[in-house]
Amino acid sequence: MNYELTPTILMVPGLRDxxxxxxxxxxxxxxPKARSVPPLEHDKLSCGARVAALDAALARISGPVILVAHSAGVMITVHWAAQHKRQIHGALLAAPADIETPLPPGYPERQTLEQNGWLPIPRQRLPFPSIVGASRNDPLARFERVQDMAQDWGSRFVDLGEVGHLNPPAGFGEWPMAETLIRRLVLM
Structure with missing residues (x-):
């Protein structure tokens, strides 16, 4: 296998870093070829700072890239795509947080998100292939809302079943399906 042509996998974590x-x-x-957007030291709630961190992480990678985003990391990815033109091989967008609707206690309020540049959620078609995975019982996004986002972004949609927010509190450390979906993106 030619590893120079194998995409680098770049993790885009959500607000919990x-x-x-x-x-x-x-x-x-x-x-073997995976990296992550480094956590922010300052401006942790700033969408602009998070988009800049994603762009800086991408600048350190040569060759094809697949983005693997979760929760607010999906929102960082779609904001980045609306502002930048770098070619991306594909993106796995797992359990996007619907930040346009009220979030449960412990998460930023709408006004805070709006003041920090998160709203509105970009809805234009993404310039790269993508797969959106949605949970049927995600406390941070209704299934139908995620379906609508996936359609607007031109993404393939995958029903993940009842997996909560696809995070450790929902019982997910390992998530083997991620590798299956990444392989699909490699072949796209």
Whole structure:
């Protein structure tokens, strides 16, 4: 296999950044060409700072890239795509957080998200192939809303079943399906 042509997998975590037992962290440790957008030291709620961090991480990678985003990381990815033109091989967008609707306690309020540049959610077609995975019982996004986002982004849609927010509190450290979906993107 020609590893120069094999895409680098770049993890785009959500607002909680890097959680040791999260499937993204575990996947990064297991895959040979995987990296992660580094956590922010300042402006942790700034969408612009997070988009800039994603862009800086991409600038350090030569060759094809597959983005693997979770939760607010999906929103970072779609904001980045609306502002930048770098070619991306594909993106796995797992359990996007619907930040346009009220989030449960413990998450930023709509006004805070709006003040920090997160709203509105970009809805234009993504300039690269993508797969959106949605949970039927995600406390941060209704299934139908995620379906609508996937359609607007031109993404393939995958029903993940009842997996909560696809994070450690929902019982997900390892998530083997991520590798299957990444392989699909490699072949797209």
């Amino acid at each position: 890097h959680v040791p037992e999260h499937w993204q962290t575990l996947l990064e440790q297991r895959l």
